[in-house]
Amino acid sequence: MPDFSLTPEQESLRDLARKFARTEMAPHAAECDRVSRFPEEIYRKAFDLGLLNLNVPAEYGGSGLGLFDQCLMVEELAYGCGGMTTTVIAHCLAVEPILLAGTPEQKERLLKPFCAEYHLASFALTEPSGGSDPGSMRTLARKEGDDYVLSGEKCFISNAPQASLFVVFANTDPSLRHKGVTAFVVPRSAKGVSVGPDDEKMGHRASSTATIRLDDVRVPASDRLGAEGTGFSLAMRTLDQTRTPIGALATGIAQAALDHAASYSLKRETFGKPISEHQAIQIKLANMAQAVHAARLLTWHAAWLIDRGQKGTLESSIAKCFASDAAFDVADEAIQTFGGYGYMREYPVEKLLRDAKLTQIYEGANEIQRIVIARELLRGYG
Amino acid sequence: MEIVVCVKPVPDAETRLRVAPDGTTLDIEAVKFVLTGYDESAVEQALLLKEATPGSKVHVVSAGPPPRAEEALRASLALGCDLATWVETPPGVSPDPLSAARALARAISTIPHDLVLCGKNAGDDEAGVVAGALAELLGVPDHSAVLDLRWDAASSRLRFQRSTEAGMEKWEAPLPCVVALQQAWNDPRTAKLPAILKSRRSPIAKVASEPIASTAGTTRPTKFELPPPRTGAKLIEFKTPEEAAQKLVKVLKEEAKVFP
Amino acid sequence: MTSPTLVVGELHEGVLSDSTKEAVSVAQSVSGKENVVGFLAGSSPRGPAAGFGRCGVAKAFVAEDPRLDGAVAAVVAHLVASAADSLGAELVIVGGSVFGRDLVARLGTRWNAAVATGVTSLTRTGATLEARRPVFGGRATETRQLQGPHVAIALRPHASAAPPESPGDVALTAVPVDGVPASFWVPKRLGTEVVARGAGPGLTDASIIVSGGRGVRAAENFRLIDELAASLGAAVGASRAVTDAGWRPENYQVGQTGKQVSPQLYIAVGISGAIQHLMGMISSRVIVAINSDATAPIFKVADYGIVGDLFQVVPALTQEVKRARGQ
Numbered sequence: 001m002p003d004f005s006l007t008p009e010q011e012s013l014r015d016l017a018r019k020f021a022r023t024e025m026a027p028h029a030a031e032c033d034r035v036s037r038f039p040e041e042i043y044r045k046a047f048d049l050g051l052l053n054l055n056v057p058a059e060y061g062g063s064g065l066g067l068f069d070q071c072l073m074v075e076e077l078a079y080g081c082g083g084m085t086t087t088v089i090a091h092c093l094a095v096e097p098i099l100l101a102g103t104p105e106q107k108e109r110l111l112k113p114f115c116a117e118y119h120l121a122s123f124a125l126t127e128p129s130g131g132s133d134p135g136s137m138r139t140l141a142r143k144e145g146d147d148y149v150l151s152g153e154k155c156f157i158s159n160a161p162q163a164s165l166f167v168v169f170a171n172t173d174p175s176l177r178h179k180g181v182t183a184f185v186v187p188r189s190a191k192g193v194s195v196g197p198d199d200e201k202m203g204h205r206a207s208s209t210a211t212i213r214l215d216d217v218r219v220p221a222s223d224r225l226g227a228e229g230t231g232f233s234l235a236m237r238t239l240d241q242t243r244t245p246i247g248a249l250a251t252g253i254a255q256a257a258l259d260h261a262a263s264y265s266l267k268r269e270t271f272g273k274p275i276s277e278h279q280a281i282q283i284k285l286a287n288m289a290q291a292v293h294a295a296r297l298l299t300w301h302a303a304w305l306i307d308r309g310q311k312g313t314l315e316s317s318i319a320k321c322f323a324s325d326a327a328f329d330v331a332d333e334a335i336q337t338f339g340g341y342g343y344m345r346e347y348p349v350e351k352l353l354r355d356a357k358l359t360q361i362y363e364g365a366n367e368i369q370r371i372v373i374a375r376e377l378l379r380g381y382g
Numbered sequence: 383m384e385i386v387v388c389v390k391p392v393p394d395a396e397t398r399l400r401v402a403p404d405g406t407t408l409d410i411e412a413v414k415f416v417l418t419g420y421d422e423s424a425v426e427q428a429l430l431l432k433e434a435t436p437g438s439k440v441h442v443v444s445a446g447p448p449p450r451a452e453e454a455l456r457a458s459l460a461l462g463c464d465l466a467t468w469v470e471t472p473p474g475v476s477p478d479p480l481s482a483a484r485a486l487a488r489a490i491s492t493i494p495h496d497l498v499l500c501g502k503n504a505g506d507d508e509a510g511v512v513a514g515a516l517a518e519l520l521g522v523p524d525h526s527a528v529l530d531l532r533w534d535a536a537s538s539r540l541r542f543q544r545s546t547e548a549g550m551e552k553w554e555a556p557l558p559c560v561v562a563l564q565q566a567w568n569d570p571r572t573a574k575l576p577a578i579l580k581s582r583r584s585p586i587a588k589v590a591s592e593p594i595a596s597t598a599g600t601t602r603p604t605k606f607e608l609p610p611p612r613t614g615a616k617l618i619e620f621k622t623p624e625e626a627a628q629k630l631v632k633v634l635k636e637e638a639k640v641f642p
Numbered sequence: 643m644t645s646p647t648l649v650v651g652e653l654h655e656g657v658l659s660d661s662t663k664e665a666v667s668v669a670q671s672v673s674g675k676e677n678v679v680g681f682l683a684g685s686s687p688r689g690p691a692a693g694f695g696r697c698g699v700a701k702a703f704v705a706e707d708p709r710l711d712g713a714v715a716a717v718v719a720h721l722v723a724s725a726a727d728s729l730g731a732e733l734v735i736v737g738g739s740v741f742g743r744d745l746v747a748r749l750g751t752r753w754n755a756a757v758a759t760g761v762t763s764l765t766r767t768g769a770t771l772e773a774r775r776p777v778f779g780g781r782a783t784e785t786r787q788l789q790g791p792h793v794a795i796a797l798r799p800h801a802s803a804a805p806p807e808s809p810g811d812v813a814l815t816a817v818p819v820d821g822v823p824a825s826f827w828v829p830k831r832l833g834t835e836v837v838a839r840g841a842g843p844g845l846t847d848a849s850i851i852v853s854g855g856r857g858v859r860a861a862e863n864f865r866l867i868d869e870l871a872a873s874l875g876a877a878v879g880a881s882r883a884v885t886d887a888g889w890r891p892e893n894y895q896v897g898q899t900g901k902q903v904s905p906q907l908y909i910a911v912g913i914s915g916a917i918q919h920l921m922g923m924i925s926s927r928v929i930v931a932i933n934s935d936a937t938a939p940i941f942k943v944a945d946y947g948i949v950g951d952l953f954q955v956v957p958a959l960t961q962e963v964k965r966a967r968g969q
Contacts, residue, residue, distance in 0.1 A: 050575030514747025599756030599790025
């Protein structure tokens with residue numbers, strides 16, 4: 001039988017993330033959301049405590065946590081602020097291809113600086129031409145001797161305005177379509193790299209995203225990750241790893257929404273009693289609680305499988321898809337529980353809905369997740 | 383300087399207290415244990431002194447049951463303590479303060495100790511006697527209610543203040559001694575993730591807990607009571623601040639009988 | 643036949659402290675007036691020791707030595723132990739104070755005694771003593787039985803009343819100041835700063851406390867708290883938010899990591915009532931809360947509350963208090 005209890009080590013990790021979320025992140029979440037501020041001082045503190053490079057192995061100076069432990073922490077951080085947590089996991093997302101496909105020399109050269117000093121990285125896959133259809137990308141990498149010359153545009157890239165390193169996917173042979181996609185690491189300082197202004201987003205406003213332009217950016221072969229043409233598969237393998245923590249992030253947002261709604265319902269009185277005693281609210285809260293519990297357990301199970309070396313594509317897609325939909329629904333019902341007050345920016349719940357929405361879109365839109373789930377599922381019946 | 387800091391794990395401050403139906407015991411099982419508030423400050427003080435005095439080491443000690451005492455030690459190691467020693471006592475209940483002091487003294491007398499730091503009292507039984515008892519057993523003076531502790535290497539003296547009924551006393555004292563710290567840090571350090579992971583694997587020395595010698599005096603709790611639930615404030619109705627003031631003074635005089 | 647009970651005294655501003663008198667009262671009720679013996683150590687203890695007589699204590703030990711003013715508790719514990727042994731005392735009671743707790747810790751250990759501190763009530767049934775004391779930050783009260791050849795008790799401040807004073811003599815016996823380990827004499831008290839607090843008494847000693855919290859909004863507004871406290875003859879306290887903000891020094895802080903107080907009357911102004919603060923004052927006898935937020939948790943634990951603007955209510959209250967006290 002599986003054991004659902006946490007080890008003392010896991011409790012310590014979770015407590016660390018919880019403390020950071022409640023004392024450092026949450027007090028500033030509303031203000032950063034209101035004015036769309038990237039709180040670098042909070043991210044630096046996260047770095048100091050070892051919360052930034054969760055997936056980087058200890059030999060390079062990272063925390064080297066398994067996926068389950070990462071998810072435990074990501075949920076706690078997201079409870080504090082979804083946007084700030086996105087900054088952290090977008091960084092982990094960028095680092096992941098280096099872990100999966102980097103040579104020992106590349107890992108040493110690229111990962112150590114991130115663990116030694118506060119730096120952010122960005123994962124640059126999405127283009128205006130398609131996010132769900134990365135095979136159609138238009139960013140090209142023209143081979144010139146031992147170098148590649150990259151040109152193109154990537155959009156909605158998290159951490160782009162602050163990142164010192166980009167992991168860029170470009171096509172070295174468009175005739176092969178997605179089989180021509182290749183992964184590169186591009187330092188911000190490289191000639192031809194420009195980052196556009198911060199996007200004005202609906203939510204996750206403490207995280208910054210922007211468009212990156214690459215104008216004939218010269219990249220040496222030593223900065224290519226994996227062989228030519230393996231980029232698409234690398235991107236997919238990367239997302240296989242990072243999909244589950246999104247489930248955890250969504251669960252954190254959902255839990256926060258549930259907590260707000262439940263405690264409000266005990267204090268707010270209408271018709272002579274706390275609204276928690278009205279059946280309409282009780283049913284809402286019950287539905288919300290079911291969704292939160294299920295989201296967490298699906299996420300835990302997917303993470304547990306992946307930590308055991310399984311691919312876990314089906315389970316991680318289910319976790320991400322379910323948890324993000326759940327976060328949106330729970331946040332929606334939380335606003336409804338607050339009634340008119342829930343609609344006011346002054347109260348914390350409407351932000352949760354705006355933050356939940358993105359979890360249904362990024363790191364693999366839920367439509368794509370469903371297609372993946374169906375495909376994986378039907379495999380078992382074929 | 384060889385600094386020893388004593389820590390006691392206590393139920394988290396937010397724990398709901400429940401009294402057993404027969405009223406004789408407090409139900410504190412299945413509850414989260416943390417370093418008691420003043421001990422957290424003592425660890426922070428120990429680490430600050432270590433950082434200010436090159437060549438110093440901090441050795442954290444706890445006398446208590448598994449797993450909470452071990453967790454308290456690992457949490458202290460994660461904060462930066464160098465060594466840890468555990469006097470393991472029977473599971474389920476924390477030892478009473480004097481037994482704990484005896485166990486701690488046994489452990490401390492086997493390790494180098496110039497300064498022994500304790501918190502002023504623990505958040506559960508609040509006896510506040512361990513520091514004094516420990517000092518008596520170690521044969522050294524103890525200083526309580528201490529704030530603003532510093533080591534003056536030039537004069538080889540500890541310098542500190544004590545917050546007493548007389549006011550703020552300024553003191554200087556030599557080592558060795560035991561200090562019960564009243565200091566609360568506004569921003570004690572947080573253990574970093576790599577340190578937390580490392581502390582899980584750190585060795586913890588163990589000292590056998592001898593069966594408690596039949597003490598001349600025994601004490602045991604026989605009853606626990608929770609205060610009658612406070613039903614909430616009687617709100618004073620008023621139209622003007624002056625009316626509020628008049629009504630409050632009247633009720634304090636006549637009903638509560640606490641007006642000076 | 644009850645054996646002698648020793649009450650160890652301490653001085654406050656040159657005379658026996660209130661905590662000592664409270665200890666005498668408890669000792670008398672538990673052991674019978676005739677069995678209570680006092681103890682006082684100091685550079686000139688004889689004069690102040692007369693205070694024992696006025697409390698109905700007929701005999702007292704005095705330890706006299708210039709070094710005893712500003713000596714550590716370890717020194718006094720040593721001398722008390724000798725005196726108690728020579729007296730055949732089984733019970734030592736000390737008043738609620740920093741010194742009292744220290745003394746009981748050392749003495750109790752030396753004697754292998756049954757020990758209880760922070761005691762709010764003490765009763766005797768035959769050979770067993772029963773002590774009640776608050777635990778868990780005042781959120782529960784435990785009753786503890788103490789048995790044995792020796793029992794050492796430190797009281798909680800203000801838990802009992804001092805005995806009514808009347809003229810009476812006390813026979814003083816000098817105890818030799820010797821046998822104290824040399825190292826115990828070395829720690830030195832360099833001075834005492836009486837904490838500036840207007841007209842009011844020290845925080846842990848005070849029977850009335852007025853505390854200000856974040857609702858006071860700025861350092862310069864804190865004078866409203868000072869003025870109300872002065873009108874009541876009260877001590878001034880502060881919540882952690884106030885000391886964190888630097889509006890008042892840390893020693894004003896009432897709370898889990900500040901001072902735990904148990905006054906007769908605690909007035910919380912602009913304090914929301916976070917658990918950290920409650921743990922410092924929940925055992926106050928009467929709690930009054932003044933806050934503009936009707937949902938503030940403090941109103942759940944207060945006995946009386948005023949939901950209003952403190953900037954109007956507090957000055958009005960100060961005026962009314964002055965009028966009521968004929969100032």
